[in-house]
Amino acid sequence: MTSLNKITDFRRPVAINLANRTAASACDDCGARRHGLCDALSDDEVGFLFRAAQRQTLPAGTVFIEEGEPAAYFYNVNSGNVRLFKSLPDGRRQITGFAGPGHFLGLAATEKNVFSAETMEPVRLCRFSRAAMLSMFAEYPILERKLLDVAMHELVISQQQMLLLGRKTAIERIASFLLSWAERQDVCASGALPKPHSSLTLPLSRTDLADYLGLTIETVSRSLSNLKREGLIEIPNIHEVVLLRPQALSDIAEAAV
Amino acid sequence: MTSLNKITDFRRPVAINLANRTAASACDDCGARRHGLCDALSDDEVGFLFRAAQRQTLPAGTVFIEEGEPAAYFYNVNSGNVRLFKSLPDGRRQITGFAGPGHFLGLAATEKNVFSAETMEPVRLCRFSRAAMLSMFAEYPILERKLLDVAMHELVISQQQMLLLGRKTAIERIASFLLSWAERQDVCASGALPKPHSSLTLPLSRTDLADYLGLTIETVSRSLSNLKREGLIEIPNIHEVVLLRPQALSDIAEAAV
DNA sequence: GCGCCTCCATGACGCAGGTCAAAACGCCAC
DNA sequence: GTGGCGTTTTGACCTGCGTCATGGAGGCGC
Numbered sequence: 169m170t171s172l173n174k175i176t177d178f179r180r181p182v183a184i185n186l187a188n189r190t191a192a193s194a195c196d197d198c199g200a201r202r203h204g205l206c207d208a209l210s211d212d213e214v215g216f217l218f219r220a221a222q223r224q225t226l227p228a229g230t231v232f233i234e235e236g237e238p239a240a241y242f243y244n245v246n247s248g249n250v251r252l253f254k255s256l257p258d259g260r261r262q263i264t265g266f267a268g269p270g271h272f273l274g275l276a277a278t279e280k281n282v283f284s285a286e287t288m289e290p291v292r293l294c295r296f297s298r299a300a301m302l303s304m305f306a307e308y309p310i311l312e313r314k315l316l317d318v319a320m321h322e323l324v325i326s327q328q329q330m331l332l333l334g335r336k337t338a339i340e341r342i343a344s345f346l347l348s349w350a351e352r353q354d355v356c357a358s359g360a361l362p363k364p365h366s367s368l369t370l371p372l373s374r375t376d377l378a379d380y381l382g383l384t385i386e387t388v389s390r391s392l393s394n395l396k397r398e399g400l401i402e403i404p405n406i407h408e409v410v411l412l413r414p415q416a417l418s419d420i421a422e423a424a425v
Numbered sequence: 426m427t428s429l430n431k432i433t434d435f436r437r438p439v440a441i442n443l444a445n446r447t448a449a450s451a452c453d454d455c456g457a458r459r460h461g462l463c464d465a466l467s468d469d470e471v472g473f474l475f476r477a478a479q480r481q482t483l484p485a486g487t488v489f490i491e492e493g494e495p496a497a498y499f500y501n502v503n504s505g506n507v508r509l510f511k512s513l514p515d516g517r518r519q520i521t522g523f524a525g526p527g528h529f530l531g532l533a534a535t536e537k538n539v540f541s542a543e544t545m546e547p548v549r550l551c552r553f554s555r556a557a558m559l560s561m562f563a564e565y566p567i568l569e570r571k572l573l574d575v576a577m578h579e580l581v582i583s584q585q586q587m588l589l590l591g592r593k594t595a596i597e598r599i600a601s602f603l604l605s606w607a608e609r610q611d612v613c614a615s616g617a618l619p620k621p622h623s624s625l626t627l628p629l630s631r632t633d634l635a636d637y638l639g640l641t642i643e644t645v646s647r648s649l650s651n652l653k654r655e656g657l658i659e660i661p662n663i664h665e666v667v668l669l670r671p672q673a674l675s676d677i678a679e680a681a682v
Numbered sequence: 683g684c685g686c687c688t689c690c691a692t693g694a695c696g697c698a699g700g701t702c703a704a705a706a707c708g709c710c711a712c
Numbered sequence: 713g714t715g716g717c718g719t720t721t722t723g724a725c726c727t728g729c730g731t732c733a734t735g736g737a738g739g740c741g742c
Contacts, residue, residue: 254588256680262588275577282581312569319576320532324539326583331511331519333590334639338699374720382591387699389721406708406720423513595729631690641730646691663690663738 194218199247200294203270206244208314220304221294226287233273233285241295242274248291249371253379254283263380265325266372268352275319288371333382336423341381342391343421346401346409361414368409456504457551460527463501465571477561478551483544490530490542498552499531505548506628510636511540520637522582523629525609532576545628590639593680598638599648600678603658603668618671625666 195201195214206214221244226232232243235254250267264283267273273285296304305312328348332341350362353369370377374385381388392409395401400417402410411417418424452458452471463471478501483489489500492511507524521540524530530542553561562569585605589598607619610626627634631642638645649666652658657674659667668674675681 254584256588256592257682258680260592260680262591264584264587275580278581283584309566312573316569316573316576319573319580322580323532323576323583324535326580326587327511327521327540329587330521330583330590331513333587334519334636335513335517379591384700385720386701386722390699393721423515423517425514642690643692643731644729647729650691 199269200244204244204318205270205272205311205314207270208310209308213308216307217294217304220300221296224293224295226291226293228287228289228291230291231284231286233281233283235281235284237281239274239279239281239298241297242272242301243285243296244294245269245271245273246292246294249288250285250291251288251372251376252283252285261379262382263376264329265322266380272315272318275315275322288376338381338383338387338391339394340420340423341383342388342395343400343417345377345381346411347414347417347421350411350414361418362411364412364414366411366414368411370407370409456526457501461501461575462527462529462568462571464527465567466565470565473564474551474561477557478553481550481552483548483550485544485546485548487548488541488543490538490540492538492541494538496531496536496538496555498554499529499558500542500553501551502526502528502530503549503551506545507542507548508545508629508633509540509542518636519639520633521586522579523609523637529572529575532572532579545633595638595640595644595648596651597677597680598640599645599652600657600674602634602638603666604671604674604678607668607671618675619668621669621671623668623671625668627664627666 195206195211195218198206200206201214206217209217223246224232233239233252245267247269250271250273251263252265252267252273253261253263255261266288267285328344332344336344346368347362349368349370350366351358372380374388377383378385378388383391392401392403395417396403400411400413400420402412404410452463452468452475455463457463458471463474466474480503481489490509502524504526507528507530508520509522509524509530510518510520512518523545524542585601589601593601603625604619606625606627607623608615629637631645634640635642635645640648649658649660652674653660657668657670657677659669661667
């Protein structure tokens with residue numbers, strides 16, 4: 169995102185709100201304080217956000233954004249992971265992405281939600297009404313810039329995913345996923361390969377994985393077993409994968425010739 | 426995009442540049458003047474854009490953005506259509522979208538281009554250096570808002586495409602494509618069905634269609650033939666399709682149960 | 683007109699990955 | 713420990729779409 173930031177990092181002077189120590193310190197403890205939208209704001213500014221937000225704690229498996237329903241709110245995830253997905257009437261599901269701490273939800277929103285969101289684990293989040301977002305944008309133009317950055321990054325990701333879904337084989341999809349998940353977990357720098365024997369935590373079920381990669385759970389399972397048999401990965405338990413040979417994985421993922 | 430506009434349509438006062446009649450009238454003749462970025466600006470303001478732009482005319486089949494190359498420019502398409510795509514080393518290609526008059530290219534850009542762009546016909550466009558874009562953003566903050574709108578719309582589209590690529594059958598992909606192309610050609614309002622017997626122009630080859638829908642040309646050809654045989658469409662010539670029964674197409678596209 | 687070339691349609695066949703079915707593996711309650 | 717349940721793995725089989733191959737239709741130069 170470096171060069172995008174070049175576009176949006178020349179900060180304008182912004183109105184400084186009255187300090188709100190209570191809010192600032194409440195946000196200090198938040199997992200999202202140094203990520204996403206909130207990271208763009210000073211302690212004083214974030215207090216404004218704090219007062220505009222309704223904080224919610226949701227149990228695992230809660231669908232809090234439903235495709236087709238009126239889009240009334242924006243959300244900022246504080247802790248826990250969320251899956252975003254679209255469904256067909258017959259039950260087929262495509263997970264379009266995952267949102268963790270610091271992720272902002274509601275970007276791809278029109279009058280009606282165009283996707284659904286469901287918590288994968290207990291999740292804490294800040295909820296903003298449309299009206300609250302409007303006033304925040306008016307007050308802090310930097311938020312808009314930040315949002316543009318986020319949206320552009322999402323676009324890059326979804327183009328990669330289109331290539332994966334449209335043109336990659338099952339094994340290539342799995343290899344691509346493992347490497348991108350390593351990046352997401354900060355196991356390696358963006359664009360770089362993780363070190364051999366890096367360990368990943370997968371909070372996803374096989375069903376999630378299948379619906380994200382456009383496969384069935386059986387094919388996901390078989391492909392992972394293949395990679396294990398070939399000695400490229402290890403699977404100590406269902407929610408953990410060790411990347412033994414990242415370079416080999418990358419060769420598969422990128423269809424190196 | 427109505428509700429997105431709600432977010433970004435409360436216009437801030439912007440600096441009014443000196444009138445530039447020459448520029449304004451040159452832009453008047455441009456197919457993109459009332460679309461995309463330029464549509465957000467007054468005649469006076471667009472003169473500023475005009476002076477920052479280098480105008481180019483490219484023959485059909487020109488690759489003017491190449492994946493992996495340093496991202497030096499932004500583009501605004503004035504006339505003609507462009508395909509955007511990502512490729513794998515072995516030649517597999519996924520078209521991630523099409524850009525026509527008024528479309529702005531370079532949104533999903535980092536330091537290196539993450540996709541390629543190729544003209545499908547002779548194309549006229551305005552080219553902006555990164556530096557020029559920076560100064561334009563500084564001068565006209567409204568451009569940023571517009572860009573955010575555009576990016577959000579692109580996100581909605583690409584989520585739809587992920588559902589299509591990950592979970593739809595060949596015939597469903599074709600039906601979905603025909604309906605979305607009808608919307609794009611303004612044959613019908615966004616979200617509405619085109620009237621029976623609406624006619625579409627397809628500037629795409631079967632190869633483009635296949636690479637956009639994640640299929641092979643043979644499957645595209647066969648699926649179109651099926652729809653024709655079933656009486657849902659007519660194909661008077663290779664670049665034209667008549668939608669005889671849009672409702673039936675929609676039932677297939679949305680997998681109505 | 684004719685030859686050439688590119689794109690498209692269609693048929694025959696093969697295979698990657700989907701479907702169906704059955705173990706195997708946790709994991710929790712008791 | 714034992715039993716029950718949900719998830720994952722593995723196997724056997726099937727099919728939708730890819731691959732390969734052939735013929736036809738249009739476009740263009742001469």
